[in-house]
Amino acid sequence: MTVRIPAHGQPVDQVLAELAAMRQTDTDWKGGRVFSLVYHAGEEHARLLERAHAMYASGNLLNPMAFQSLRRMEAEVTQAAAALFHGPPSTVGALTSGGTESILVAVAALRDRARRKRPWIRRPVIVAPRTIHPAFDKAAHYYGVTLRKVDVDADMRVDVAAMARAICRRTIALAASAPQYAHGVIDPIEAVGELAVRHRLPLHVDACIGGFALPWVERLGRPVPPWDFRVPGVTSISADLHKYAYAGKGASLLLWRSMADMRHQFFIATDFPGGIYASPTMIGTRPGGPVAAAWAALHGLGEDGFLRLTRDTLETADKIRAGVAAIPGLKVVGDSFGTVVAWGAAPGGPDVFAVADRLEARGWSIDRGQHPATVHLTCTANHKAIADRYLADVAAAVAEVVADPSLAKSGSAAMYGMMAKVPVRGMVAYSVRKVLEAMYAPGVIVPDLEATAGDGVVGKVLERVGPHLDRALDGVAALRARLRRAS
Template sequence: MDLPAIPKQGISRAEVLERMRGLQEQDVRWKENRAFSLVFHQSDEHTEFLKQAHNLFFEGNGLNPMAFASLRTFEHEVVRMAASMLHGDAETVGTMTSGGTESILLAVRTYRDRARKLMPWIRQPNMIVPASAHVAFDKAGKYFDVEMIHAPLADDFRVDVKALARLITSDTIAIAGSAPNYPSGMVDPIEELAALAERRNIGMHVDACIGGFLLPWAERLNAPIPAWDFRVPGVTSISADLHKYGYAAKGASTILYRSMDYLRHQFFVYVDWPGGVFASPSLPGTRPGGSIAAAWAALMAMGEDGYLRNAETVLRTARRFMDGINAIPGLRVLGNPPASVFAYTTTEPGLNCYAIADRMAEQGWHIDRQQRPPSIHLMINPGHAEIADRYLEDLRASVAYVRAHPGAEWSGSAPAYGLMANAPLRKLVGKNVLAIMEQMYSAAGEAPHLDAKSGGGVPGPVLQLMKLKSRLGDLLRWRRRR
C-alpha cells in the first residue's frame, strides 16, 4: 500500500488550503444549524473576533508563565471571572484546561492524591457518580486507578441520592453530580449531594462543563435552576467549559476548587529532571496560547449583557423545541430539563425511536442517538432558533412515516442501534469498536484521508462499522424470525 509521506517538495499553500477545503465539505453541516452537538457557534462576527484573538497568541506557550506573562494574566483573570460568576470567594482557585475531559481528569486525580496524603489508609479509592455522569469520569477512573461506581437515577432522570449514599464506603474519596448532565440535561440534586459529602467528609465535584457558563445567566432570567454552585456548602470543585456556552475557541475549560487545600494536589513538580526543575499546573506540557487568549477575549467581549442575551435566546428556543416535541403524540422529552440540553423518546410500543432517527437523518439532520432509554439528543445554540419550526415539521412527518410503515425499524441503521443497546451483546460491540479503532490508527492509515479531487471512497473503519451494524442487523432479523 502506498503510505502517505511528507511531500518531497512542499505544495503551494494555496493548493494545500484548497485540498483542506475539499475535505471540509465532508464534515457535518453545522453551519446550516443541522447539528446539535460538537460546535458552539455564537455568531459569525464573534467567531471572526475569536480568530483574531487566537492569532495574536498563535505561537504563545502557556507552559512557562514567566516567559509568557500575558498568558498568565489571561489565565488568572479567566479563573477569577469564572469564580466570581459561580459565587466563589477570595479562597476560590483553579486553572484553565484544554476542555471538559481534562478538567474532570484533573479533579479525579486531585481527589485521589489528596486522599493519599490525608487518608493513607485508603488502599483502593473509589468515587460515586450518577449513572448519567459524563464518561470522562470513567476515563479518569481507568487512567488514575480510581474505581468509578455508578449510582442509579430516579424516575426524574436525576441521581437517586439515597441510593448513592448507600454506595459510599470507607474507600470513597469523593462524589459527583452534574449541572446539567449530558444524556437528559437534568441538574442533579446538588444541595442534597453536597450535604451528604459534608457529612461524610469527602469531596464533592459538580460537573458543570455544559452549564457553567449558561446556568448563572438562566438563573438571572428566572429559569427554575436549583442551587448548584459554590453557594452550596460542601461543593468542593466545579468544572465549567469555556468552549461550550462560554463561546470561547476550542481547547478551553476551567477547573475550580473551593480553596488551595485541593488545588495544590493538582500541581505536578519534579526537581530531578536533567532538563531542569519542572512545574506544571495541569495535564499537558505545552499549553496553546491561542485558546487561553481567545477565552479571555470571549469573556471580555461577551460581557454579562452578551451572555444574558444569548441565554435568553437559547432558553426560549429550547423551550420551543421541548414543547413542540411533547405536543407530538407518541413522543416525550425525558424529565423536565431546565435549560438547553434535552433528549426525547417514544411512548408507544410500536413506535421505534431509532427508526424515527433514521428518517430525520435522511432529511439532512445530524442525529445523536442515545441508549438507556433509546432517545434522540439535542443541545441548543442560538442558531437553532432559525430552524426550530423546520425540525419539528420534519419530526412530525418522520413519526407519521414510522407509524404508517410498521417494518421501518427493520431497515436502515435502526436494527443495529437497537441491538447495540442490547445488554447481552455489549461485550461483542465493545470488542468490535476496539478493533475498528485499531484499524483506524494502524500504520496502514485507515484514517479518512480522502483525496478531495477524486472524491475518494468509504474509509476502512467506516466500512467496518457499517459491516458491524449490518451483522448485528442480520442477527436481529434472524432472532425475530425464530
C-alpha cells in the same frame, strides 16, 4: 503508505484552498445542523475568536514567565468564573483543554488527596450517578479509581439515598452533574452536598455544560436549583468555556474552593536533566490560542451578550420541546434545566433510532442516547433559525417510520438498537473497538465504518442474536420478576 510530506512547500493560497475543500464533507454546523459539537454565536463572534486565537497560536502557557500575557488571561478568566459561580475569596483554578481534561485532572487530584490523607485506602472509590459523563469512566480507568455508579430517579436525577448507600470506607469523593449531558437534568446538588459534608468527602460538580449557562438562566428569572459554590459541600467545579461560554475549541476550567484542594493537581518532576518541570494540568505544552480565544469570548460578549444568547437559546429549546411533545408518539425525556432537549418514544411510539436515521437522511447530525433510547439536542442561539425546519423534519421522519416499522430493523437503527440492548457490554465494547481499529488502521484515510461494524465474530453473533434479543430479554425479565415474587 502513500501519503508523504510534499517535497516542496506549497503556495499559501493552495494550502488554504485544500483545507477549505476538505470542509465540504463536514456537517453544516453554521447552518445549525449539529447540536452538541459546536457552539456558534454568529459570524462576528467567530471572527473575533479566530483573530484572538491567531494572535497567540504559537504561545505556550507551559512557561508562564515567558508568556505572562497568557498567565494573566488564565488568571482573569478563572477569577471571572469564580465570581460567576459564587466562589469564596479562596477560590482558585486553572484552564484546561476541555471538559475531559478538567475531569481527568480533578479525579487525579482527588485520588492524590486521598493518598495523602487516607493512605491506607488501596482501591479508592468515587460515587457518582449513572448519568455522569464518560470522562469520569476514562479518569477512573487511567488512574486506578473505581467509579461506583448509582441509579437515577424516574426524572433522571441521582437517587441520593442510593448514593448514601453506595458510600463505603474506600470512598474518596462524590461527583454529580449540573446538568448531565444526556437529558440536561441537574442532579440534586444540595442534597448531595449535605451527604458530602456528613461523610467529610469532597464533592465535584461537573458543570461542563451548565457552568456558563446556568448563571444566565438564573438571572433571566428561571428557577435553577443551587449547584455552585453556594452549596457548602461543593469543593470543585468543571466548567467548559468551549461550550456555553462560546469560546474557541480547547478551553475549560477546573475550579477549587481553596488551594488546600487544588495543590494535589500540581505535578513536579525535580530530576529531569532538562530542568525542574512543573505542570498544573494534564498536558505539557499549553496552547496559547484557546486561552486567548476564551478571554476574548468573555470580553467580546459581556454579560449583556450572554443574556441575549441565553434568552434566544431558551426560546429555541422551549419551542423544540413543545413541538416534539405535540408530535403523536413522541415525548420529552427528563426535566431539563432549559437549553438541552432530549426526546424519546411515548408508549406505543415509533422506534427512536429509526426516526434518528430518517433525520440524518435529511441532513441533521443526530446525537443518540440509550437507556432509554433518546435523541439529544444541545440548543444554542444558532438554532433559533432552524427550529421550525427541525420540527417539520421530525414530524415527517416519525410519519415515515410509522408507515414502515421495518425501518427499525435496517440501517444504523438496527445496530444502535441492538448495541443498547445487548446485556454483555463487553461484546459491545469489542465491536466498537473493531470500528476504532478500522478507523486507525495503517494506510486508511476514510474507513468504511458501516461495513466494519458488522464485521468480525462478535458482529456476526450480534447479527444472529439480534432478532431473538427482545424475546430473550423479556424472558430474563419475567424470570427475574418470578424469582423476586418467590423470595
